[in-house]
Structure formats: C-alpha cells, structure tokens
Amino acid sequence: MKVLVPVKRVIDYNVKVRVKPDQTGVDLANVKMSMNPFCEIAVEEAVRLKEKGVATEVVIVSIGPQQAQETIRTALAMGGDRGVLIVTDIDPEPLAVAKLLAAVVAEEQPNLVLMGKQAIDGDNNAVGQMLSALLGWPQATYASAIEVSGSTAKVTREVDGGLQTLDVDLPAVVTADLRLNEPRYASLPNIMKAKKKEIAQKTVADYGVDVAPRLKVLKVVEPAKRSAGIKLETAADLVSKLKTAGVL
Amino acid sequence: MAVLVVADNDNAHLRDGTHKTVTAALKLSSDVDVLVLGKGAKAVADAAAKITGVRKVLLAESDALGHGVAEAEADAVLALAGNYDAILIPATSGGKNFAPRVAAKLDVAPISEIVEVVSADTFTRPIYAGNALETVQTSDAKKVITVRPTAFAAAEEGGSAPVETVSGADAGKTRFVSEEMVKSDRPELAAAKIVVSGGRAMGSAEEFQKVIEPLADKLGAAVGASRAAVDAGYAPNDYQVGQTGKVVAPALYIAIGISGAIQHLAGMKDSKIIVAINKDSDAPIFQIADYGLVADYKSAVPELMDALTAAGK
Numbered sequence: 001m002k003v004l005v006p007v008k009r010v011i012d013y014n015v016k017v018r019v020k021p022d023q024t025g026v027d028l029a030n031v032k033m034s035m036n037p038f039c040e041i042a043v044e045e046a047v048r049l050k051e052k053g054v055a056t057e058v059v060i061v062s063i064g065p066q067q068a069q070e071t072i073r074t075a076l077a078m079g080g081d082r083g084v085l086i087v088t089d090i091d092p093e094p095l096a097v098a099k100l101l102a103a104v105v106a107e108e109q110p111n112l113v114l115m116g117k118q119a120i121d122g123d124n125n126a127v128g129q130m131l132s133a134l135l136g137w138p139q140a141t142y143a144s145a146i147e148v149s150g151s152t153a154k155v156t157r158e159v160d161g162g163l164q165t166l167d168v169d170l171p172a173v174v175t176a177d178l179r180l181n182e183p184r185y186a187s188l189p190n191i192m193k194a195k196k197k198e199i200a201q202k203t204v205a206d207y208g209v210d211v212a213p214r215l216k217v218l219k220v221v222e223p224a225k226r227s228a229g230i231k232l233e234t235a236a237d238l239v240s241k242l243k244t245a246g247v248l
Numbered sequence: 249m250a251v252l253v254v255a256d257n258d259n260a261h262l263r264d265g266t267h268k269t270v271t272a273a274l275k276l277s278s279d280v281d282v283l284v285l286g287k288g289a290k291a292v293a294d295a296a297a298k299i300t301g302v303r304k305v306l307l308a309e310s311d312a313l314g315h316g317v318a319e320a321e322a323d324a325v326l327a328l329a330g331n332y333d334a335i336l337i338p339a340t341s342g343g344k345n346f347a348p349r350v351a352a353k354l355d356v357a358p359i360s361e362i363v364e365v366v367s368a369d370t371f372t373r374p375i376y377a378g379n380a381l382e383t384v385q386t387s388d389a390k391k392v393i394t395v396r397p398t399a400f401a402a403a404e405e406g407g408s409a410p411v412e413t414v415s416g417a418d419a420g421k422t423r424f425v426s427e428e429m430v431k432s433d434r435p436e437l438a439a440a441k442i443v444v445s446g447g448r449a450m451g452s453a454e455e456f457q458k459v460i461e462p463l464a465d466k467l468g469a470a471v472g473a474s475r476a477a478v479d480a481g482y483a484p485n486d487y488q489v490g491q492t493g494k495v496v497a498p499a500l501y502i503a504i505g506i507s508g509a510i511q512h513l514a515g516m517k518d519s520k521i522i523v524a525i526n527k528d529s530d531a532p533i534f535q536i537a538d539y540g541l542v543a544d545y546k547s548a549v550p551e552l553m554d555a556l557t558a559a560g561k
C-alpha cells in the first residue's frame with residue numbers, strides 16, 4: 001500500500017507572530033519555519049504504518065517555496081521514502097492546493113492520503129476535505145486512531161461531544177488530529193540517510209492547475225490587545241470583584 | 249441574494265450556533281433559509297422556524313445525516329446550492345468537516361471561521377491562532393463560509409417560518425460504526441456563560457474531577473481543558489479549548505493551572521472576564537487575565553469554593 005503525505009512549511013508554532021506595519025501580511029523575514037505540527041503527526045502515522053508492514057512506500061509532497069525542500073527532508077529523515085516538491089512563489093489557497101494534490105494523486109495512485117487537519121498559519125482546516133471531494137474518495141478527518149485492514153480503514157475521530165468511529169473504503173483521505181501519535185525526532189543517521197533520498201522538483205505548470213487566488217487580502221491587522229489586569233491577594237477578593245463585575 | 253444557513257444540531261436540539269450564524273447571514277441578505285440535516289430531527293426544524301428573520305426551514309433526513317457523515321451532509325447542501333448565493337455553516341467541528349467539500353464541488357474558495365461581515369463579498373477572519381486578523385474579498389459568485397459563532401450575537405426567537413422537507417443523502421463509501429459521547433448535565437462548553445478550565449497542573453484525571461468539576465458545578469459552568477490536560481488523559485478531547493479545539497467567549501473564564509500558550513489563548517481570549525489561578529507569577533496567562541491569584545490551586549480552589557459559599561453561591 002502506498003501512502004501519500006502532503007506537508008506544509010509554516011512559521012514555527014513557538015514563534016511570536018508579528019503583523020507587518022503596512023498591513024499586507026505577517027512578517028516572515030528571518031523567522032523560524034518548520035513543518036506544520038499536524039503534518040508531522042501525519043508523517044509519523046504513515047511511517048508507523050510502514051513499520052507495521054501495512055504501507056510499502058511513503059511519499060511526501062509539499063507545495064511551496066524552494067525552502068520547502070527542507071520540510072520534505074525532515075519528513076524523509078522521519079522515515080518517508082521519497083519526496084515531490086511543487087515550487088511556487090505564492091502561498092496557494094486551499095482550493096489550489098487541493099487541485100494540485102489531486103493531480104499528484106492521479107500520478108502517484110496512492111491507496112491512502114494522510115495529512116494534517118489544519119495548517120497553523122492560515123488555520124483553514126479545509127484541504128483534506130476538499131481533496132476528498134475532488135477525488136470522490138471517502139474522508140475521515142480529525143483522526144485520533146487509524147486501523148487499516150485489507151481494503152478498508154477504521155478511523156476514530158475527535159468530534160464535538162466526544163469520539164466517532166467511521167469505516168472507510170480505500171483509497172481514502174484521512175486527516176490527523178493532535179492525539180493520533182507523538183511524532184519522533186529524526187536520529188542523526190536517519191538525517192544523513194535522508195540527504196540521499198530522491199526529491200522530484202516540479203512546477204505548478206507541470207500539473208496544468210489554475211492556482212490564481214480567489215480571495216484578495218485587503219488587509220491584515222493585529223487584533224485588539226487585552227491588557228493585563230490585577231493580581232488579588234485572596235479568593236474572597238476575587239469573589240467580590242466578580243460580583244461587582246456582574247458575572248456571578 | 250439568498251442565503252442558506254446550515255443548522256447546528258444533534259438531531260434532538262437546535263444549538264445556538266445556528267442563531268448566531270443567522271445573525272451573520274442577515275447581514276448579507278434578508279432572504280435567509282435554514283437547512284436542518286439530521287435524522288428524526290423534526291423538533292430541530294420546528295425550533296429553527298422560530299428564529300426571527302428566517303424565511304423558511306428545510307429539513308433533510310437520512311441515517312448518514314443523523315450521524316454527521318460529511319459526504320452526505322455536503323451532498324444534501326449541494327442539492328440546494330443552486331438556489332443560493334451564499335451558504336453559511338457554523339464553524340463547529342461538524343461544520344468544518346463538510347463545508348470545504350461543498351466549496352470544492354462548487355469550485356469556490358471556502359472562507360473559514362469568519363468573525364465579521366464587512367460587506368457582501370468581504371469578510372474578516374483570524375489567522376495564526378488569532379494573532380492576526382485578515383480581511384479578504386472574494387471573487388467567487390457563490391460563497392461558502394464557516395462562521396465563528398462566538399463572534400456574533402444570537403438572533404432572537406419569535407418567528408414562525410414554514411418547514412419543508414427536502415431529500416436526504418447517503419454516505420457513499422463511508423460507514424458509521426459507533427460513537428462515544430461525553431455525557432454531562434453541565435451547560436455546553438461553546439455556549440456556556442461561565443467556563444472553568446484545568447491544565448497540566450492537575451496531574452491526573454482524578455485530581456481534575458476533584459478540583460475542576462465541583463467548582464464548575466457550583467458556578468453552573470461548563471468544563472474546559474488545555475491541550476496538555478487532554479493529551480495526558482485528564483479530560484476528554486471534547487473539552488479542549490484553543491486554536492485547534494473549541495473557541496469560547498463566556499462572560500467569565502477561569503483558567504486553573506494553565507500557563508497561557510498562544511494556542512490556548514486563541515480559544516478563550518475573547519471572554520469578557522478572565523481569571524487565572526497559577527502558582528507562577530510570570531505565567532503568560534496573567535498578561536491577559538483581568539484578575540489573577542498567584543497561588544497553588546490546591547489551596548486557592550478550596551478557598552474560592554468557601555468564598556463562593558459565603559457569598560451565597
């Protein structure tokens with residue numbers, strides 16, 4: 001079974017995000033970039049499927065700037081087999097990403113696409129669902145457990161209210177939630193080995209997909225700041241403040 | 249211009265995310281219909297018919313819709329999409345699960361979790377865990393939008409719209425197996441007036457139940473948790489507040505033993521009053537808390553319980 005894992009290069013989750021003074025976006029100059037944490041979880045799950053003998057090949061794909069190659073390398077060091085980088089200067093919208101991934105799926109013919117539920121830059125939570133719809137494949141989002149058996153997969157999902165279990169026919173699209181696993185750190189020997197793994201360089205034109213944005217960003221601003229309040233001495237002081245504020 | 253709002257419901261109850269999404273829809277058009285997806289959900293449709301400003305309610309039912317299977321939900325919406333210029337869906341985990349499918353099939357760019365309707369084609373939404381607000385203008389003729397309920401006031405009730413039945417939809421190659429829902433008599437987290445949340449400091453599920461739940465019950469509050477508390481198994485996943493969990497904006501949010509990572513703040517910083525109890529006076533949560541107690545929760549929470557009792561709570 002072949003597993004395709006799309007990964008996105010995003011601002012590291014520990015970085016304090018700053019909005020540019022000209023309101024055109026967020027300042028990405030000289031900030032640490034990393035693999036989107038949910039994509040890391042997806043890579044880990046794919047590698048575990050391979051270690052269990054369920055998957056035979058794990059292919060990593062990323063759409064982004066040339067530096068997204070580093071993100072693919074990280075995934076290869078975790079255990080991915082080879083990579084595909086589709087180079088583009090724009091940060092494509094989820095619709096364009098889904099269309100490009102659908103074209104990669106047509107080429108690679110995987111049995112499972114395992115990806116993150118959300119990229120922590122745009123917070124869209126959309127590409128997996130869109131890819132599934134475009135392919136006409138079943139979807140199971142927000143996975144906290146995946147069990148592949150034969151031509152189906154049983155997926156436990158984190159939903160409002162608790163957990164839901166779905167059984168989907170393969171091929172399918174599954175998106176990872178936080179509790180699916182804890183991603184490993186790549187070992188030094190594996191990082192060295194990953195340097196020799198193949199990464200195919202592609203362009204958007206290779207896939208003939210229209211990636212023109214549908215949304216025009218008019219401005220990006222900082223949200224209203226909350227200011228720090230006061231520290232109180234006792235629980236009784238707190239109750240009296242809350243009563244005065246009318247929230248008790 | 250006509251707008252379709254998809255109701256937030258659990259087959260038995262209409263949730264107030266629907267009322268809030270109707271408010272957003274009414275900013276786009278006065279022709280607002282509500283679609284109820286479910287199974288045995290007639291009571292939900294009747295409740296939706298009472299929302300002021302709703303033109304009519306459509307009820308689509310099937311087994312797959314009753315279990316929130318995304319393929320069926322998207323198909324039911326797509327069957328009606330031709331009649332509408334915009335489709336607005338509450339940004340719950342269920343809504344976010346199928347909204348992008350609708351957009352993909354219509355070949356439009358979805359707009360996720362809007363917090364403001366600027367004009368008929370322009371919307372504001374948080375990005376980067378709420379550290380920035382982006383205003384986007386869409387060039388798509390049809391709009392598919394998810395709406396963050398906490399950002400809009402609930403539409404009133406007082407109407408009596410007609411209810412029509414429309415066709416259901418099935419799940420295709422996806423089968424519902426089972427669900428395991430957290431049972432609780434407490435108010436629903438996303439809509440509660442008061443939320444009491446516990447973090448990693450609790451150290452165990454027993455401690456979480458012993459400390460957080462009685463305080464919540466005394467206040468008639470919902471219970472929330474940080475990711476660390478959920479990951480460690482102290483609280484169910486459904487309790488997670490944050491960037492990738494639930495977004496809440498109660499009148500009062502009490503964070504106990506939570507440091508205040510940006511991913512947590514993303515889910516609660518629009519609360520009216522924030523209280524933090526943390527033994528580390530440098531914890532980032534104090535930078536946004538209105539009232540703080542720098543204390544060990546082990547003594548502070550019992551003291552708070554006593555003070556509430558003394559105040560007649």
Ligand SMILES: Cc1cc2nc3c(=O)[nH]c(=O)nc-3n(C[C@H](O)[C@H](O)[C@H](O)COP(=O)(O)OP(=O)(O)OC[C@H]3O[C@@H](n4cnc5c(N)ncnc54)[C@H](O)[C@@H]3O)c2cc1C
Pocket residue numbers: 013037038120446447448449473474475476477488489490491492493494504505506507508509510511512515525526527528531543544545546
């Ligand atoms: C992709 C991604 C998504 C995420 N999404 C979310 C999300 O949706 N929601 C979320 O919450 N987090 C999320 N996180 C995690 C987030 O970054 C933090 O790790 C998490 O919020 C920390 O939880 P915590 O505050 O309970 O734990 P900690 O940061 O460990 O804080 C524990 C606090 O308890 C205090 N404490 C300890 N003992 C006591 C005591 N006896 N009395 C009083 N105080 C005490 C400590 O001083 C400390 O401040 C996400 C992270 C990533 C990478």
Ligand SMILES: Nc1ncnc2c1ncn2[C@@H]1O[C@H](COP(=O)(O)O)[C@@H](O)[C@H]1O
Pocket residue numbers: 006007008009036038039061062063064092094097115116117118119120122123124125126127128
């Ligand atoms: N530029 C990209 N390249 C590769 N995968 C992506 C890209 N953008 C999004 N994805 C995938 O889609 C998931 C959800 O992203 P989003 O819908 O943008 O929140 C991510 O976790 C990735 O797996």
